[in-house]
Amino acid sequence: MRILITGGAGFIGAQIGLALKRDMPGASVIALDKLRRRGSELALPRLRAGGVGFLHGDVRSPDDIAAAGPVDVLVECSAEPSVHAGYADQPGYVVQTNLTGLVNCLDHLRRHGGDLVFLSTSRVYPIAALRALPLHAEETRFALRDGACGTGWSPAGITEAFPLAGSRSLYGATKLAAELLIEEYAALYGLRGIVNRCGVVAGPWQMGKVDQGFLSLWLARHVYGGPLAYSGFDGTGRQVRDVLHVADLCELVAAQIAAPQDHAGLACNVGGGPDRSVSLTELTALCRRTTGRSLNIGADPATRAADIPYYVTDGAALAARSAWRPRRGVQELLDDMHRWLVDQRHLLEPVFAA
Numbered sequence: 001m002r003i004l005i006t007g008g009a010g011f012i013g014a015q016i017g018l019a020l021k022r023d024m025p026g027a028s029v030i031a032l033d034k035l036r037r038r039g040s041e042l043a044l045p046r047l048r049a050g051g052v053g054f055l056h057g058d059v060r061s062p063d064d065i066a067a068a069g070p071v072d073v074l075v076e077c078s079a080e081p082s083v084h085a086g087y088a089d090q091p092g093y094v095v096q097t098n099l100t101g102l103v104n105c106l107d108h109l110r111r112h113g114g115d116l117v118f119l120s121t122s123r124v125y126p127i128a129a130l131r132a133l134p135l136h137a138e139e140t141r142f143a144l145r146d147g148a149c150g151t152g153w154s155p156a157g158i159t160e161a162f163p164l165a166g167s168r169s170l171y172g173a174t175k176l177a178a179e180l181l182i183e184e185y186a187a188l189y190g191l192r193g194i195v196n197r198c199g200v201v202a203g204p205w206q207m208g209k210v211d212q213g214f215l216s217l218w219l220a221r222h223v224y225g226g227p228l229a230y231s232g233f234d235g236t237g238r239q240v241r242d243v244l245h246v247a248d249l250c251e252l253v254a255a256q257i258a259a260p261q262d263h264a265g266l267a268c269n270v271g272g273g274p275d276r277s278v279s280l281t282e283l284t285a286l287c288r289r290t291t292g293r294s295l296n297i298g299a300d301p302a303t304r305a306a307d308i309p310y311y312v313t314d315g316a317a318l319a320a321r322s323a324w325r326p327r328r329g330v331q332e333l334l335d336d337m338h339r340w341l342v343d344q345r346h347l348l349e350p351v352f353a354a
């Protein structure tokens, strides 16, 4: 089996590539990446040591993808992954990488065959509708009113039935448009496409920044020092997300590659669910406990255009078609990341300081 991971030197792409090669030593696994994300270059020795090939390439270029040759599976993990992309800068890069890049991947598969696994996002759901959920402020987090539910949401989280009308950020729009194109390539050309609408994913080797990867940034600041602020929603840190350990996501992708017919054709929400949800304030307490270090967290009350106060995954649709379940909890995730930040300090401190 030949497997191409686009964005394969990124946080998720590298973990998936290494896990697939570890579990399928006979497979040929190739990572293609432009090394745009600061810190992705640190994946290269890990990929080499794990037997994963590397191609320096840009998904915006069909020729770069063609250089990988025919594959049985393409796992598309390349992206400008920030929901804030395009608000203060030009929209070109996020649109061309996330959407044109995906079209180039689809076309490669149309010509040569092969299945697609696509990492979409919970950010396909519109900002205004998520902000309109009836939340109240508990001591450490926003929470839904007891018993409240509506179309596509309940205390179990957000389902795929959540209404899609409304603006969702350029990032979310490129991902939703990509999902639509995957559906069209399936209908026109028989492409088998698997779409994972991921919520927050975290784990070792995530190079968190203020605009993306908050969990690793939060923990890294507790280990190395540096500023942190609760931003948006009055700066109280009550916004909530569920989180998924990247190792759990790797297990899902492996299961999808092994049984693509069970997963193709329907976009599924993928996340940790209510049991793995955490607010920023709660995350601060967990980081203190994990690292033994206490930081003063600032407050930046202004809410940015793409901020949402609450997102928790309802994973029932995926659970109905697969035996996969998230296995690792939030504390295990933080312990794994803490070990990584301490062990690799010499490599990571400059990346997180940038």
Ligand SMILES: NC(=O)c1ccc[n+]([C@@H]2O[C@H](COP(=O)([O-])OP(=O)(O)OC[C@H]3O[C@@H](n4cnc5c(N)ncnc54)[C@H](O)[C@@H]3O)[C@@H](O)[C@H]2O)c1
Pocket: 006, 007, 008, 009, 010, 011, 012, 013, 032, 033, 034, 035, 036, 037, 040, 057, 058, 059, 060, 076, 077, 078, 079, 080, 081, 097, 101, 119, 120, 121, 122, 197, 198, 199, 200, 201, 202, 207
């Ligand atoms: N991390 C999360 O919480 C999360 C949540 C939902 C969805 N996702 C999706 O998962 C995928 C992987 O995200 P990640 O967290 O690993 O992000 P990441 O930034 O760590 O990885 C993306 C990789 O893509 C590469 N890249 C960027 N532009 C490229 C281009 N034009 N050509 C080739 N490579 C390019 C970057 O260098 C980077 O290595 C993305 O599609 C993202 O939208 C991530």
